[in-house]
Amino acid sequence: ELKVEQNPLFLSMQEGKNYTIYCNYSTTSDRLYWYRQDPGKSLESLFVLLSNGAVKQEGRLMASLDTKARLSTLHITAAVHDLSATYFCAVDRYGGSQGNLIFGKGTKLSVKP
Amino acid sequence: DADVTQTPRNRITKTGKRIMLECSQTKGHDRMYWYRQDPGLGLRLIYYSFDVKDINKGEISDGYSVSRQAQAKFSLSLESAIPNQTALYFCATSDFQAGDQFFGPGTRLTVL
Numbered sequence: 001e002l003k004v005e006q007n008p009l010f011l012s013m014q015e016g017k018n019y020t021i022y023c024n025y026s027t028t029s030d031r032l033y034w035y036r037q038d039p040g041k042s043l044e045s046l047f048v049l050l051s052n053g054a055v056k057q058e059g060r061l062m063a064s065l066d067t068k069a070r071l072s073t074l075h076i077t078a079a080v081h082d083l084s085a086t087y088f089c090a091v092d093r094y095g096g097s098q099g100n101l102i103f104g105k106g107t108k109l110s111v112k113p
Numbered sequence: 114d115a116d117v118t119q120t121p122r123n124r125i126t127k128t129g130k131r132i133m134l135e136c137s138q139t140k141g142h143d144r145m146y147w148y149r150q151d152p153g154l155g156l157r158l159i160y161y162s163f164d165v166k167d168i169n170k171g172e173i174s175d176g177y178s179v180s181r182q183a184q185a186k187f188s189l190s191l192e193s194a195i196p197n198q199t200a201l202y203f204c205a206t207s208d209f210q211a212g213d214q215f216f217g218p219g220t221r222l223t224v225l
Binding site: 004031033035041042043044045048088090092096097098099100101102103104105106 | 158217
């Protein structure tokens with residue numbers, strides 16, 4: 001069975017702290033996507049990781065991809081309240097760019113003062 | 114104006130009714146998708162389309178049908194709605210290159 005597993009599913013952090021969200025997947029995909037969803041809102045693309053070893057950074061978020069381990073990480077540095085949201089990772093069911101994405105269940109992040 | 118729009122944004126209907134959700138995009142993308150989101154389950158793909166003549170079933174297509182009327186329009190129909198189709202529905206688009214998907218604002222559907 002094809003799976004995309006995120007952990008943790010819930011994360012409560014204090015402002016200023018660092019933490020990592022993990023995304024394990026069971027396909028042979030060479031690319032992985034991270035999305036953000038604010039409460040009651042749509043999904044917003046954060047990162048597209050296109051190859052093994054890819055690393056991308058935007059502000060306090062950094063994402064990486066290890067296709068051999070079938071693992072992606074989303075690292076949060078010095079969290080601020082504005083990062084509170086649900087974060088999803090997704091991979092292509094057929095491993096390429098077919099668009100048939102499988103999503104993880106999401107990690108709900110809450111950053112508290 | 115928004116790149117991906119969905120209508121209606123909210124809909125309450127009764128069991129057995131036929132309902133259509135519509136999606137339009139101005140991004141010029143060839144690929145369009147329909148997902149449903151249920152609390153705690155993430156997003157699941159219902160149907161996707163690579164162009165007007167190419168439509169494919171996703172993970173959970175039973176009970177749904179789609180129509181790609183034009184490159185910019187992709188509609189989702191529930192032929193006979195049932196309560197477990199109560200969910201948040203998203204339309205998305207992508208180009209061929211990166212595969213990154215751009216989501217519409219969502220339609221909240223309640224089936225009583």
